[in-house]
Amino acid sequence: MEAFSFSCWAYGSVWFFFICLGLQRFSNSAIVLTPALLVYCMLIVLLEWLCHVYLPTALGIFLLSGACWYVLGVISPRKMLPVSGKAVLITGCDSGFGQAVAYKLDSMGFQVVATVLNIDGPGAKELQQMCSNRLKLIQVDLTKPKDIQKALELTKTQIAGRGLWGLVNNAGICVHFGDAELSLMSNYRGCMEVNFFGTLEITKAFLPLLRCSKGRIVTISSPAGDQPFPFLAAYGSSKAALTRVMDTFRFELECWGVKVSIIQPGCYKTGPFNDLSRWEHQHEHHLASLPEELLQDYGEEYVSEIKRLFLKIGDMASEDLAPVVECITDALLAAEPKVRYFTGKGLWLIYFIGNHMPFFVSDRFFRGFFLNNKVIPRALHKQQKEVVEE
Numbered sequence: 001m002e003a004f005s006f007s008c009w010a011y012g013s014v015w016f017f018f019i020c021l022g023l024q025r026f027s028n029s030a031i032v033l034t035p036a037l038l039v040y041c042m043l044i045v046l047l048e049w050l051c052h053v054y055l056p057t058a059l060g061i062f063l064l065s066g067a068c069w070y071v072l073g074v075i076s077p078r079k080m081l082p083v084s085g086k087a088v089l090i091t092g093c094d095s096g097f098g099q100a101v102a103y104k105l106d107s108m109g110f111q112v113v114a115t116v117l118n119i120d121g122p123g124a125k126e127l128q129q130m131c132s133n134r135l136k137l138i139q140v141d142l143t144k145p146k147d148i149q150k151a152l153e154l155t156k157t158q159i160a161g162r163g164l165w166g167l168v169n170n171a172g173i174c175v176h177f178g179d180a181e182l183s184l185m186s187n188y189r190g191c192m193e194v195n196f197f198g199t200l201e202i203t204k205a206f207l208p209l210l211r212c213s214k215g216r217i218v219t220i221s222s223p224a225g226d227q228p229f230p231f232l233a234a235y236g237s238s239k240a241a242l243t244r245v246m247d248t249f250r251f252e253l254e255c256w257g258v259k260v261s262i263i264q265p266g267c268y269k270t271g272p273f274n275d276l277s278r279w280e281h282q283h284e285h286h287l288a289s290l291p292e293e294l295l296q297d298y299g300e301e302y303v304s305e306i307k308r309l310f311l312k313i314g315d316m317a318s319e320d321l322a323p324v325v326e327c328i329t330d331a332l333l334a335a336e337p338k339v340r341y342f343t344g345k346g347l348w349l350i351y352f353i354g355n356h357m358p359f360f361v362s363d364r365f366f367r368g369f370f371l372n373n374k375v376i377p378r379a380l381h382k383q384q385k386e387v388v389e390e
């Protein structure tokens with residue numbers, strides 16, 4: 001009898017917790033009551049009965065909790081706001097995610113203001129041709145404050161009295177792919193100027209409009225800002241700073257009704273992987289800029305091997321950008337948008353190892369993340385050869 005009362009208390013506690021959670025999410029419109037949700041709830045009741053009768057209490061509680069979390073947190077239909085009358089500004093629409101999401105939002109009926117680095121470039125022209133005449137292209141280099149101010153004035157004119165519903169901070173750049181020591185200070189500064197300072201500056205410039213509309217800020221950061229990917233110290237550091245400032249905006253702007261989300265994509269075949277000539281040029285410039293002593297220690301072959309490695313990553317990158325576009329759309333339209341959107345193959349494993357494994361495990365994992373075959377600097381080759389000869 002005691003065992004029975006314990007398991008009743010245990011199952012009752014799980015039910016009480018998830019019913020409260022469900023009511024809370026329903027009351028703030030995070031989820032909507034649909035026939036599908038009712039079916040899911042009936043299946044959970046059946047699961048609970050089966051667990052209670054056939055499984056040990058601990059296992060049953062674990063399964064029931066997992067099922068409740070999955071229904072409430074993952075598959076429950078979430079309330080979405082209407083598109084009508086919403087204007088959104090998206091940065092970095094020359095290519096990649098920016099171009100894809102500008103096209104998607106335009107096709108959904110948004111008033112899209114798409115900023116591009118080169119308004120006469122192929123990407124801008126292609127976007128204009130693909131989209132409706134609602135779409136407005138504006139040339140913006142995030143490293144130029146005057147461009148940002150001009151974009152603000154043009155946007156105010158474009159949206160008239162409608163207000164700006166969303167700012168999608170998509171523009172970003174990975175200036176260099178290589179060892180932290182071999183990355184030039186100009187590489188670090190180049191990433192920070194665009195990915196952190198530029199994104200922060202345009203966010204601050206447009207915040208008065210977003211506070212008026214109680215709108216959305218959606219920022220595409222990178223897992224390289226959360227985890228220590230090799231060869232991405234400059235880029236990752238700038239994304240880490242970006243993630244931090246956006247997380248601060250999230251809770252500081254809550255009182256204004258502005259919601260802030262961060263998209264963390266996996267590896268997708270976008271601009272950097274499609275513009276190989278840029279990387280060849282960047283590689284030559286980098287070799288010419290490296291201090292002689294560093295080049296001696298690491299060797300040109302090592303630097304070239306890392307470049308070849310980068311190009312191989314592109315071969316594995318996903319060509320389907322839709323999952324990222326869907327996350328951005330959800331962050332703009334969900335009544336209760338997520339704080340984080342993760343989308344990419346194996347990202348959960350990278351975060352599990354990076355966040356929950358001891359350093360001697362995670363360091364080994366990230367050290368070998370890109371390097372299947374051993375690639376070592378020239379000076380270490382010489383040391384290994386001397387050891388062998390001794």
Ligand SMILES: NC(=O)c1ccc[n+]([C@@H]2O[C@H](COP(=O)([O-])OP(=O)(O)OC[C@H]3O[C@@H](n4cnc5c(N)ncnc54)[C@H](O)[C@@H]3O)[C@@H](O)[C@H]2O)c1
Nearest residue numbers: 092093094095096097117141142171172222267268270271
């Ligand atoms: N592709 C991926 O695997 C991946 C993964 C994680 C995060 N990201 C991030 O996604 C965002 C979009 O990148 P993408 O992958 O679509 O690459 P992309 O190179 O195709 O797009 C980057 C966009 O930023 C613009 N841009 C670059 N420098 C700029 C500047 N100074 N001012 C204004 N715009 C500028 C480019 O013109 C381009 O339109 C970036 O912030 C990137 O860091 C990409």
Ligand SMILES: C[C@]12C[C@H](O)[C@H]3[C@@H](CCC4=CC(=O)CC[C@@]43C)[C@@H]1CC[C@@H]2C(=O)CO
Nearest residue numbers: 172173174222223224229265266267272344
């Ligand atoms: C940094 C890049 C975007 C992205 O961040 C990639 C990184 C390659 C490694 C990698 C693997 C992941 O699973 C998370 C994203 C990520 C860490 C990419 C190399 C070039 C690309 C870009 O240049 C994007 O502008």
